[in-house]
Amino acid sequence: MRTQSRRRPPRATLAMAAAGTLLAPLLSGCWAGAGGSGSGGNSINVLMVNNPQMTELQKLTAAHFTKETGIKVNFTVLPENDVRDKISQDFANQAGQYDVATLSNYEIPIYARNGWLHEMNSYVAKDPAYDEQDVLKPMRQSLTGDDGKLYGQPFYGESSFLMYRKDILEKEGLTMPAHPTWTQVADLAAKVDGAEPGMNGICLRGLPGWGEVMAPLTTVVNTFGGTWFDKDWKARLDSPEFEKAVKFYVDLVREHGESGAAQSGFAECLNNMTQGKVAMWYDATSAAGSLEASNSPVKGKLGYAPAPVEETKSAGWLYTWAWGIQDASRNPDKAWKFVSWASSKEYEQLVGDEIGWSNVPAGKRASTYTNPAYVKEAAAFQEMTKEAIEGARPNDPGVQPRPAPGIQFVGIPEFTDLGTKVSQEISAAIAGRQSVESALKKSQQLAERISEEYEGR
Numbered sequence: 001m002r003t004q005s006r007r008r009p010p011r012a013t014l015a016m017a018a019a020g021t022l023l024a025p026l027l028s029g030c031w032a033g034a035g036g037s038g039s040g041g042n043s044i045n046v047l048m049v050n051n052p053q054m055t056e057l058q059k060l061t062a063a064h065f066t067k068e069t070g071i072k073v074n075f076t077v078l079p080e081n082d083v084r085d086k087i088s089q090d091f092a093n094q095a096g097q098y099d100v101a102t103l104s105n106y107e108i109p110i111y112a113r114n115g116w117l118h119e120m121n122s123y124v125a126k127d128p129a130y131d132e133q134d135v136l137k138p139m140r141q142s143l144t145g146d147d148g149k150l151y152g153q154p155f156y157g158e159s160s161f162l163m164y165r166k167d168i169l170e171k172e173g174l175t176m177p178a179h180p181t182w183t184q185v186a187d188l189a190a191k192v193d194g195a196e197p198g199m200n201g202i203c204l205r206g207l208p209g210w211g212e213v214m215a216p217l218t219t220v221v222n223t224f225g226g227t228w229f230d231k232d233w234k235a236r237l238d239s240p241e242f243e244k245a246v247k248f249y250v251d252l253v254r255e256h257g258e259s260g261a262a263q264s265g266f267a268e269c270l271n272n273m274t275q276g277k278v279a280m281w282y283d284a285t286s287a288a289g290s291l292e293a294s295n296s297p298v299k300g301k302l303g304y305a306p307a308p309v310e311e312t313k314s315a316g317w318l319y320t321w322a323w324g325i326q327d328a329s330r331n332p333d334k335a336w337k338f339v340s341w342a343s344s345k346e347y348e349q350l351v352g353d354e355i356g357w358s359n360v361p362a363g364k365r366a367s368t369y370t371n372p373a374y375v376k377e378a379a380a381f382q383e384m385t386k387e388a389i390e391g392a393r394p395n396d397p398g399v400q401p402r403p404a405p406g407i408q409f410v411g412i413p414e415f416t417d418l419g420t421k422v423s424q425e426i427s428a429a430i431a432g433r434q435s436v437e438s439a440l441k442k443s444q445q446l447a448e449r450i451s452e453e454y455e456g457r
Contacts, residue, residue, distance in 0.1 A: 043072040044334050047090070048102040049083045049321060051266075052290050053156055053361045056351065057342060064350060065341050071334050080265065081209045088416070091116045094328035099335040103324040104211070105142035106409050108152040111324065112145035118325040120150040123336040130340045134365050138389055139320055152322035153343040157363030158286040159307070159316035159388030160219060160408075164188075165279045166303035168195050182220065182248065182308040185280070189256040192279040201256030203278040204249065206430040207265035210419025213426055215317065215408040216282055219307060221245040222398040223315040228410050228447060231401040233454040235447035237422070237440050247436045250429050262431035274298060282308065284319065285363065285388055288381035292358040304381045306388065311399055317408040318392035320364065352377075363389055403454070414450050421446050 048054045058075050066072055076098070078086060087101045091111060103111065111117045124132045132140070132150075136157060143152035162185065164176055169188070172195055177184055189201030205213045221227070224245035227236050236242055253261045258272050270287055272278045274296055281287070292299050307316035323339040325332055341347055345367055348360045357377030362368045362385065369375065369386050397407040405411040409419065425439035 042070055042334070043074060044099040044329075044331050044338060045074045045076070045097060046100045046338065047076045047078070047083060047087055047098040049080050050077045051080075051286075051321065052270075053286070053359070054102065054321075056355055056359060057155075057347075057361075060347075060350060060354065065338065069334075069337055069341075071337060073338060079267070080211055084211065084416075091324075091326055094326065096326060096328035096330060098326060099329040099331055100323055100325055100338060102155065102321045103152060104322065105139075105152075105318065105320050106211075106406065106411065106415070108143050108322060108324055109145055109411065110413050112147075112149075112151040116327055117145075117151040118327050118329060118332050118335075119145075120153060120325070120336070120339075123340070124150065127336075127340055130344060131367075134345070134367050135343075136364055136366060136389060138318060138392060139322075139364050142318060142320060142394070143322055152320075152324045153339050154320040154322045154364040155343055156286055156361035157318075157320040157389055158284045159318060159363075159385065159392050160216065160283060161285050161307050161316060161384060161388055162305040163273065163281045163283070163288065163291065164303050164305065165192075165276075165298070165301055167301045168192055168199075168279045169303075171195065176303055176305050178305070180305050180308045182223070182310050185282070185308045186248070186252050186256075189252060189280060193256045195279060196276065198277060200258050200272075200278050202252065202280040202282070203258045203264065203269040203272045204253040204261065204282060205265050205269060206253055206257075206261040206427055207263055207268070208420065208423040208427040209265065210409065210416060210423055212265045212423065213430075214419045214423045215319075217246065217249050217426065218408045219315045219317055219397075220249050222407065223308070223310045223312045224248070225311045225399045227398050227400055227402060229403055229451065229454075231403055233403050233451050235444055235451045237447050238444040243436065243440055246426065246429075246440060250426070250436050253430055254432070262427045285316075285381070285385040286361075288385065289358050289360065289362070289378070292378065292380055294356050294358075300380075302380065304384050306384070312397075314391050314393065315397075316388040316392055318389065318394050319408065348374075412450070412454075414453070418446055418450055 061073050090097050139154045139157045143150060145151050169176060172192055174188060174191060193201035205216050207213055221242055224241055226239055226242035226245050230236055258264055258278055269281050269283055273281045291302055309315045325335045329335050351360045352373055357374045360374055394405045394407050409415055422443040425443050428434050429436050429439040
């Protein structure tokens with residue numbers, strides 16, 4: 001659903017901005033350089049995030065993909081913030097150390113614009129069994145470059161929603177509204193805080209990172225009427241609406257959130273919810289598969305509600321962890337074979353048969369939601385997940401026009417650096433090391449530097 005922004009700098013400016021932002025880690029001497037151990041022969045190197053669905057893929061690859069194709073896959077698996085840094089280092093330099101990497105719908109259009117990715121249209125055309133039209137339209141659109149070509153294939157897609165312990169709410173005589181507001185969620189969090197020994201009311205990300213705390217927080221900002229930039233690229237982090245949203249989020253997690261919130265990201269909140277340490281959690285729809293897995297202690301105890309709102313009708317984000325092939329890959333054909341397998345109906349069937357249908361990396365194919373086995377196993381959350389993905393509004397996520405697409409991010413190269421720096425200020429406020437006002441004053445100054453580059457273009 002990506003469109004050209006109303007005022008976008010020339011391509012050369014964007015390329016330099018992306019390079020300056022994404023190459024920043026290289027200046028610290030972290031990059032191994034092109035002399036690293038690249039792929040070759042009948043093997044490929046894959047760099048991916050350590051989310052549960054990815055680690056399951058890693059376990060299944062040798063016995064299935066490698067056995068069928070003879071292609072050995074060397075995986076490097078890292079936490080989200082670390083993997084983003086490593087991918088940007090290798091792909092921006094076209095070092096070719098990794099053939100394939102997990103990229104999101106934020107990075108892929110930017111990477112494609114800079115010539116860092118191998119287009120996939122030619123492969124899709126020769127691989128009718130892959131059935132590209134089965135991929136949900138919002139996913140396909142979000143992974144398309146300015147030239148109309150595909151540069152990524154989704155491993156799984158997601159939006160965001162509220163997960164809650166329906167048994168706990170029932171025990172406390174409480175009811176979750178069908179379409180909750182954040183005000184209602186905060187009230188419920190206060191009432192279920194301490195409902196069981198060691199249980200907090202809600203889990204919200206507080207870990208620094210543009211893809212960590214800033215993801216859920218930005219959706220809160222949107223629905224509270226705030227925005228990072230107005231349509232003319234004026235920074236608005238010091239607006240009353242932005243401040244109200246951040247203060248609400250920080251107060252909620254400090255008063256009724258998980259312990260150690262400033263260091264809690266997706267993985268930590270997933271563990272807290274699974275272990276019964278929190279009664280509610282607002283985050284990615286993809287988490288439901290792990291929560292409803294056969295070995296999950298909370299399977300069958302959870303309810304699901306749409307992303308909470310205040311001033312907007314919807315608030316859920318649109319996101320996909322997708323596969324991108326580096327343009328400098330030595331083995332692009334073998335890389336495509338892996339990508340097509342890892343995003344296929346065949347792979348979903350494999351996960352369903354061997355691990356369980358609730359664990360299927362869903363949110364990307366229409367056929368998944370007509371598969372009787374999946375629909376039955378994922379009955380608790382599958383319909384709401386599909387509705388959230390199809391209802392996401394990346395070009396119109398708030399109450400005012402935006403200069404660039406994105407719900408939980410701003411679709412410009414500079415957001416990687418800006419979002420990360422702002423997240424550090426917000427995390428410090430969650431930890432109690434500074435006030436929200438102080439955090440946003442510093443954040444506004446950071447955002448104004450971006451405004452100076454974009455205003456008037």
